[in-house]
Amino acid sequence: MPAGLPYFAWVDASETTFTSGHMRWDENVFSFTCEQSEGDPANLTVVVKRPRNVSGDPIGLLGPGRKIWCWFALDCGTALFKFRGRLVGVPTSIFEELVTLEFVARPFDVVAQKQALAETLKVLPFYDEVVIDPERRSDPEVVLEGYSAIWHYDRETHMLTISDELDGEDGLIEFDGASEAGKVLYDGLGLTLTSGPLARVDLTAEYTWTQQAYGTVELGKYLSKNWPSIYATQPYVITSYTLSADNWPKAGAGLGDGWEVGESTAWDLYDTQVRNIKSESETTVKWYDGATTNVKHSASVDSMFAPPASLVFGPIVTANDYKTTYARDELGEYAASFQSNFSQVVSVLPMHHIQVTLNAAYTAGRPCTELVSISLVADVQHILTDPEDGEALRLDGIKSVNLSETIGEGEAAYVPIGDARRRSYIATARGNQSVEHLIALARAHLLKRSRVVEISFAPKLSRMAEITLRKNAFIIEPRIGEATGKVIGYTLALDGADGRIDCEVRIGCAIGRGGSQVASGGDPTYCEEAYTGADYQQFTARTVLFDTSVGYAPPNADPNDDGINFLSTLTAADVIDQPLVIENGPVAQRAAILDNVYMGGWSLPPVPFASILFPETAQERLQARSTDVANVLKEHETKATFKLKSMTREFSTPYDIQVTDVKIPTGYDLEVV
Amino acid sequence: MGFEVVVRPAVFPNIRPPAARALSIEDAPDKGIASISGGNSQLVDLTYTMSSSWSRSRMVEVIRHYDKARIYYTRPDGTLDRDQYWEFEVLRSIEFLENGTTKIGQQFAPFQELDNVEIIDRGLSRKNPDLQS
Numbered sequence: 001m002p003a004g005l006p007y008f009a010w011v012d013a014s015e016t017t018f019t020s021g022h023m024r025w026d027e028n029v030f031s032f033t034c035e036q037s038e039g040d041p042a043n044l045t046v047v048v049k050r051p052r053n054v055s056g057d058p059i060g061l062l063g064p065g066r067k068i069w070c071w072f073a074l075d076c077g078t079a080l081f082k083f084r085g086r087l088v089g090v091p092t093s094i095f096e097e098l099v100t101l102e103f104v105a106r107p108f109d110v111v112a113q114k115q116a117l118a119e120t121l122k123v124l125p126f127y128d129e130v131v132i133d134p135e136r137r138s139d140p141e142v143v144l145e146g147y148s149a150i151w152h153y154d155r156e157t158h159m160l161t162i163s164d165e166l167d168g169e170d171g172l173i174e175f176d177g178a179s180e181a182g183k184v185l186y187d188g189l190g191l192t193l194t195s196g197p198l199a200r201v202d203l204t205a206e207y208t209w210t211q212q213a214y215g216t217v218e219l220g221k222y223l224s225k226n227w228p229s230i231y232a233t234q235p236y237v238i239t240s241y242t243l244s245a246d247n248w249p250k251a252g253a254g255l256g257d258g259w260e261v262g263e264s265t266a267w268d269l270y271d272t273q274v275r276n277i278k279s280e281s282e283t284t285v286k287w288y289d290g291a292t293t294n295v296k297h298s299a300s301v302d303s304m305f306a307p308p309a310s311l312v313f314g315p316i317v318t319a320n321d322y323k324t325t326y327a328r329d330e331l332g333e334y335a336a337s338f339q340s341n342f343s344q345v346v347s348v349l350p351m352h353h354i355q356v357t358l359n360a361a362y363t364a365g366r367p368c369t370e371l372v373s374i375s376l377v378a379d380v381q382h383i384l385t386d387p388e389d390g391e392a393l394r395l396d397g398i399k400s401v402n403l404s405e406t407i408g409e410g411e412a413a414y415v416p417i418g419d420a421r422r423r424s425y426i427a428t429a430r431g432n433q434s435v436e437h438l439i440a441l442a443r444a445h446l447l448k449r450s451r452v453v454e455i456s457f458a459p460k461l462s463r464m465a466e467i468t469l470r471k472n473a474f475i476i477e478p479r480i481g482e483a484t485g486k487v488i489g490y491t492l493a494l495d496g497a498d499g500r501i502d503c504e505v506r507i508g509c510a511i512g513r514g515g516s517q518v519a520s521g522g523d524p525t526y527c528e529e530a531y532t533g534a535d536y537q538q539f540t541a542r543t544v545l546f547d548t549s550v551g552y553a554p555p556n557a558d559p560n561d562d563g564i565n566f567l568s569t570l571t572a573a574d575v576i577d578q579p580l581v582i583e584n585g586p587v588a589q590r591a592a593i594l595d596n597v598y599m600g601g602w603s604l605p606p607v608p609f610a611s612i613l614f615p616e617t618a619q620e621r622l623q624a625r626s627t628d629v630a631n632v633l634k635e636h637e638t639k640a641t642f643k644l645k646s647m648t649r650e651f652s653t654p655y656d657i658q659v660t661d662v663k664i665p666t667g668y669d670l671e672v673v
Numbered sequence: 674m675g676f677e678v679v680v681r682p683a684v685f686p687n688i689r690p691p692a693a694r695a696l697s698i699e700d701a702p703d704k705g706i707a708s709i710s711g712g713n714s715q716l717v718d719l720t721y722t723m724s725s726s727w728s729r730s731r732m733v734e735v736i737r738h739y740d741k742a743r744i745y746y747t748r749p750d751g752t753l754d755r756d757q758y759w760e761f762e763v764l765r766s767i768e769f770l771e772n773g774t775t776k777i778g779q780q781f782a783p784f785q786e787l788d789n790v791e792i793i794d795r796g797l798s799r800k801n802p803d804l805q806s
Contacts, residue, residue, distance in 0.1 A: 131690070132690070133690045134690070240712065241714055242711075242712035242713070242714045243709070243710070243711065243712045244711075244712050244714070246711075246712075247709070247710065247711035247712050248709070249709060254707075255707040256705035256706065256707050257704065257705040259705075259707070272717065274717060274719065287732075288779075289732045289734075289767075289769065289778060290732050290769065290771070290776070290778055290779075291729065291730050291731055291732045292729065292730050293727065293728070293729040293730075294727060294728045294729070295725075295726075295727040296724075296725065296726045296727070297723075297724070297725045298722075298723070298724045298725075299721075299722065299723045299724075300720070300721070300722040300723075301719075301721050301722075302718070302719040302720045302721070303719060304717060304719065313716065315721075318720075319722070325728075327731075329731055329733055329770070329772070330733045330770055330804055331731070331733050331803065334731055335729075336728060336729060336730075336731075337726065337727065337728035337729070338726060338727050338728075339724070339725070339726035340724070340725050340726070341722075341723070341724045342722070342723045342724075343720060343721060343722040343723070344720070344721050345718045345719065345720050345721075346718075346719045346721070347716040347717065347718050347719070348716065348717045348719060349714065349716055349717070350714070350717060352712075352714070399690050400690060401690040578702070578706070622718065625716065626715065626716045626718075629715070629716050630715060630716075633714055637710060637711075637712065638710065638712065639708065639709070639710040640708070640709040640710065641706050641707065641708050641709075642706070642707055643702075643705055643706050643707065644705070644707060646704075646705055
């Protein structure tokens, strides 16, 4: 068959494979235009002679039962340029002799195909679901965010794929300008600059999680060690004139933000119970003559063990009296009886020696955020006189879901941060993948926008069958020199008026400087790399390649928090925020009492000495002494305060990720033009 | 140009998760303070009490009843010398007054005669001369 002959066959939807049987003329093609642009399905506009039946009556193209699919082919001499499409819309010029039909090579199951393809593309680092709203994860368009690729619709198979915007997957079509087939037509050559290249992408992202942990910290030793004392006490023993074991915090009592008493014990080391000892004696002597003499004695003593450092107040005599009774008989008066009473009160202010334990229980729920900043610069040729004028893109608003919550379901479920006790996400292996995703986002923008030069040319018809949007094209043409670019569009058209076939191919050429980045092992911070491997310890000055175009330095964990590492066993030193402060400890209390309360008993000035010996005022003085002590202790009550690090506090840590320039291929060298 | 146009993927801000709740990053120094206090200590009074007493009763002799006896000297060879003797009043009983009431004190058995003991008189009595009649 001669080159340039078009075929048109109405087919069923099931006829997805082109065969020789489709090389027929179901319609008389007057003219056609088949074109496809990047990201779109190919479409075919065919002008045909109005179809009629054998009776000469027009056939309704949209009538029921009509086939709406077609195979179109154009003989390019060396191969067939083929197109399979579906009639769309209402044919135009329907009442005229020439009818325009429009077909599109769009798969009828495009949604399902895109969904299925998108699922295969959900791989790190190009797709990071932690920065995608759960409601939008099923949106297939979202997956391409991190790829420098675009949807591609095959014009024959209608298979949906993606194609890189710089590097075509299906090979290179060469127009070397030397061979006959490698030449392009003089007319139709064009070169335009679509825009200035994107020089830099500044990107910020927030990764948030709730640092979760629970456990206990033993505080008893810390509190007792830092508790002031009149003399050295044993560990876990505190002293006070006011605080007793009953006042020690009980389980469940609050100790601060996220803290409560998990378990505690307190008991007084010394038994200060007052015990009373009574003694009585009575002796009766019966004399020979029947006379008797009776002698009685009784004593009552209150006693207690005064703990060390207790304050003892001198005795106050509350009773001191005696009396002799005389009797008279036939012989005269004689001493018949005698009685004496004596009592005194000694007062003791016991020092409480309390043996304590205190396990503080924490339940941490601390919102943590890592603010990641990346500034990625493209190594591109400047088309502006001042490179600083290069366009910069700012990507803000990238936020993660809560990284300590489970993503996914079933066996695929996982917690992004792994262990919710972690202080840093971005320094983990998963966090590094999130960094790489951010690089992928910025890199995709830079690569797409580096395709500044757009060249259109007219190849010979014999080459058009090779053209797809999944290929690159290389062209040598004296007027533009050499250029390599991604095929971003083509047009194949027949003008029925003159029978001329127009071919056009458009390529987009990146204006990078080429080259590739090199990885750097960096300096290990713990031990030689060979000892533990590269993924065990942190490094400085390390460059890990995202791909050959760009690398980055994995961030080392440097959380801007309060230093608590929930992954290790916590001690009091780890969790104390404000150290123990004791108001009115035992030393201060003792000094206050000695300054304000008289300690003696017998020589209490200004009470007259006589009144002491005859203690009518003893009860008043006892009451006064008790009141004085109570008032002093009320004003000097022991109060211990300390602050534990908050378990609800929010932390935010900035990370400025160091990245290399993005190496971009040199599709066209503007600097030599 | 076809009827159907597939636009390039556009990524809008609403694909991102909503912002996390905002909390104050700075910790308030005066919040979350743990405090241990309390207690109501008082003086413990220790009382010492002592009491002693004595009493006695006195008996006043009113009259005594007695026998009278004589004891002779016994020589070393065991013989009696009736020229040398001692006379004694041997108490039989005493009547006392105690608080105005007469009481009989302890009563003794009669003194028995022996070789060197002679009962001179029995049933004698004598009132207390100190008592006012």
